[in-house]
Amino acid sequence: MLDLEFVRGQFPAFAEPSLEGWAFFENAGGSYTCQPVIDRLTRFYHQRKVQPYAPFPASEAAGAEMDEARMRLAALLGVETEELSFGPSTTQNTYVLAQAFRKFMQPGEAIVVTNQDHEANSGPWRRLAEEGIEIREWKIDPETGHLDPAALEKLLDEKVRLVCFPHCSNVVGEINPVAEITALAHAAGAFACVDGVSFAPHGFPDVGELGCDIYLFSAYKTFGPHQGIMVMRRALAEALPNQAHFFNGDTLYKKFTPAGPDHAQVAACAGMVDYVEALAAHQGVAPGAVAGLMHAHEVQLMQPLLDFLGSRNSVRLLGPKSAENRAPTVAVALQGPAEPVARRLANHKVMAGGSNFYAVRPLQAMGIDPDDGVLRLSFTHYTSPEEVDQLIAALDREL
Ligand SMILES: Cc1ncc(COP(=O)(O)O)c(C=O)c1O
Numbered sequence: 572m573l574d575l576e577f578v579r580g581q582f583p584a585f586a587e588p589s590l591e592g593w594a595f596f597e598n599a600g601g602s603y604t605c606q607p608v609i610d611r612l613t614r615f616y617h618q619r620k621v622q623p624y625a626p627f628p629a630s631e632a633a634g635a636e637m638d639e640a641r642m643r644l645a646a647l648l649g650v651e652t653e654e655l656s657f658g659p660s661t662t663q664n665t666y667v668l669a670q671a672f673r674k675f676m677q678p679g680e681a682i683v684v685t686n687q688d689h690e691a692n693s694g695p696w697r698r699l700a701e702e703g704i705e706i707r708e709w710k711i712d713p714e715t716g717h718l719d720p721a722a723l724e725k726l727l728d729e730k731v732r733l734v735c736f737p738h739c740s741n742v743v744g745e746i747n748p749v750a751e752i753t754a755l756a757h758a759a760g761a762f763a764c765v766d767g768v769s770f771a772p773h774g775f776p777d778v779g780e781l782g783c784d785i786y787l788f789s790a791y792k793t794f795g796p797h798q799g800i801m802v803m804r805r806a807l808a809e810a811l812p813n814q815a816h817f818f819n820g821d822t823l824y825k826k827f828t829p830a831g832p833d834h835a836q837v838a839a840c841a842g843m844v845d846y847v848e849a850l851a852a853h854q855g856v857a858p859g860a861v862a863g864l865m866h867a868h869e870v871q872l873m874q875p876l877l878d879f880l881g882s883r884n885s886v887r888l889l890g891p892k893s894a895e896n897r898a899p900t901v902a903v904a905l906q907g908p909a910e911p912v913a914r915r916l917a918n919h920k921v922m923a924g925g926s927n928f929y930a931v932r933p934l935q936a937m938g939i940d941p942d943d944g945v946l947r948l949s950f951t952h953y954t955s956p957e958e959v960d961q962l963i964a965a966l967d968r969e970l
Contacts, residue, residue: 572864572868572869573854573864573865573867573868573952574853574854575868575953575955576952577680577736577850577853578850578952579953579955581605581606581607581846581850582604582606582794582953583604583606583868584603584604585610585953591824591919593920593921593922594674594920594921594922594954594958594961594962595936595950595954595958596921596922596923596948596949596950596954596958596962597686597922597923597924597947597949598772598792598899598949598951598954599741599772599792599900599928599947599949600792600817600928600949600952601791601792602772602791602792602793602794602951603794604794604795605795605842605843605845605846606842606846607783607841607842607843607846607847607849607955608794608795608796608839608840608842608843608846609839609842610688611636611838611839611841611842611845611941612796612835612836612838612839612841612842615633615834615835615838615839616835617711618632619632619633619636619835619838620633620834620835620876621633623637623834623918629943633834633838636838636841636868637832637834637837637838637944638864639838639841639843640657640816640825640837640839640840640841641655641656641657641954642838643821643841643844644800644840644841644843644844645802646842646846647775647858648775648777648778648779648786648802649777649778649779649780650804651800651805651807652824653794653822653823653824653871654803654804654805654808654824655800655801655802655824655908656800656801656803656804656823656824656825656826656827656828657798657799657800657801657828657832657833657836657837657840658798658801658827658828658830658832659798659799659800659830659833660749660789660797660798661692661766661768661787661788661789661799662690662691662799663696663799663830664787664799664827664828665692665696665764665766665787666692666695666771667786667814667827667828667829668695668801668803668827669695669696669698669699669747669766671811671812671814671827672696672699672733672811673699673702674731674812675732675811675947676699676702676704676732677704678702678888679703679705679730680703680704680706680730680731680732681704681705681706681707681708681728681730681731681732682696682699682705682706682732682733682734682735683707683708683709683726683727683731683733683734683735683736683761683813684696684697684706684707684709684720684730684735684736684935685709685710685735685736685737686708686709686710686711686932686935687711687716687718687736687737687740687743687931687932687933687936688736688737688740688843688930688932688933689737689740689741689766689768689769689928689929690929690930690931690932691766691768691929692735692736692737692764692766692787693735693932696733697734699969705730707726707731709722709723709734709736709885710722710936711725711743711933711936711937712958713936713937713938714837715743715889715890715891716740716742716743716745716889716890716936716937716938717743717745717890717891718745718747719738720748720752720755722749723752723756724749724755724928725757727755727756727761728759729759729760731756731760731761732760732761732762733756733761733762733763733764733789734752734755734756734761734762734763734764734945735764735765735766735859736752736763736764736765736766737765737766737767737768737769737770738765738767738769738770738771738776738786739769739770739775739855739898739900740769740890740898740928740930740933741768741769741900741928741929741930741947742864742889742890742902742928742933742934742945742947743889743890743892743902743933744769744818744889744890744891744895744897744899744901744902745890745897745901746770746897746898747764748781749765749776749781749782749783752836753765753781753782753783753784754782757782762785762807763782763783763784763785763911764783764785764787764923765781765783765785766788766930767786767787767788767789768788768789768792768909769792769898769900770788770898771788771789771792771793772792772793772794772898772951773862773865773866773869773898773899773951773952774861774862774863774865774866774907775793775847775861775862776862778802778833780924783803783804783908784803784804784806784807785801785803785807785932786801786802787800787802787803788800789800790836790840790843793843794844794846795836795842796832796833796835796836796839796840796841797833797836798836798837798840800840801827801829803823803825808823808826808827809813809823811826811827812946813826814826814827814828814829815827815828815829815910816829817954821877823877828874834883835860844858846946847861850864854869854878859917864952865951865952868899868952869893869894869898869950869951869954870894870895871956872899872950872954872956873894873897873899873901873950874893874894875959875963876899876948876959876962876963877891877893877894877897877901878968879963879966879967880901880903883963883970885905885906885907885970886903886904886946886970887903887904887939888901888902888903889902889903889904889937889945890902893954899949899950901945901947901948901949902928902945902946902947902948903945903948904934904937904939904943904945905943905945905946905970907943908925908942908943908944909925909926909943909945909946909947910924910925910926910944911925912946912969912970913925913946914960915969916965916966917962919961919965919968919969920961921962921965923946923947923948923962924946924947925944925945925946925947926944926945926947927942927944927945928945928947936961948962948966
């Protein structure tokens with residue numbers, strides 16, 4: 572069982588007087604930051620804030636810490652160090668990737684996109700239609716938001732080069748079977764690109780085991796600084812055209828990140844691994860087992876919330892009603908705009924959001940006006956049962 576006291580002790584936000592009493596339920600927007608990340612950022616700015624990789628000690632320490640972050644994160648994710656890169660955000664990373672595919676693909680070839688994705692893993696790919704690339708949409712069930720792998724099979728043929736889909740949608744919350752979907756894509760001769768932004772905060776996955784060719788997530792939602800993290804497996808990375816300076820094209824981790832990186836934040840990403848390892852050591856498990864502990868805790872807290880929302884006739888719960896195959900990103904459509912309700916929850920010291928959360932396509936597909944948006948209640952493994960009680964009590968008053 573997850574030791575919640577230990578977990579919360581790793582997040583200064585829980586000891587911050589100005590946040591005392593506030594229950595945080597907008598974690599899918601961005602999580603609290605863990606202490607090791609803050610410590611590394613502070614140390615970097617105090618001791619190492621110079622151009623890295625130059626031959627003097629402060630610079631060597633800066634470069635070494637950036638390398639350490641890449642190496643340890645790659646190991647945690649089950650991929651090679653060279654296969655992991657940092658970019659300003661996931662949106663920026665997919666944009667650059669789409670430019671690479673723009674050159675790599677021929678007119679008449681096809682890409683599969685979903686209408687379950689956040690726009691970041693959808694719009695940049697759809698724009699390749701301007702180049703004569705055929706865009707095929709893998710559609711969700713309009714009632715539940717579910718993405719059915721059997722429906723994907725019907726879209727696949729020898730023209731498809733790439734299948735883009737989310738590990739988990741930021742409004743539906745259902746966890747998609749990435750390994751199974753990737754196997755379908757591969758069997759058809761296509762690559763698989765997975766948006767892991769909504770999933771990764773609930774346990775860093777073994778990307779090597781999932782088998783996908785691209786896996787993206789955002790460190791500011793996984794207890795870290797504001798960076799996008801991208802895994803691209805070697806075979807695809809070597810095949811795609813360089814998007815960086817011409818002389819950097821042979822270095823895989825530079826090839827698809829043309830922006831100059833934020834050195835301090837890249838280095839501080841090592842703190843996310845410090846956290847996972849410290850938690851694993853405290854719990855007496857391997858770092859890879861931390862995800863299971865997080866999930867079990869989240870499922871336990873989520874089911875009462877799902878049951879409460881499911882029992883309310885005035886709201887429409889999106890995604891599965893059972894917590895087991897879900898991330899704790901729980902969105903409900905109301906009978907009007909969601910933002911004012913989120914605002915009223917703040918009167919109960921509940922932090923939540925009401926918006927379309929850039930999931931405009933999924934909301935439209937489910938018949939929800941993106942201008943009304945949804946009320947989203949999202950938490951992570953550091954959330955306590957008392958905070959869920961506080962949320963449910965507030966919802967009971969305001970819904
Ligand atoms: C599922 C999902 N994908 C992609 C993104 C975009 O990530 P970033 O803000 O790093 O561009 C978000 C951001 O909210 C998201 O929720």
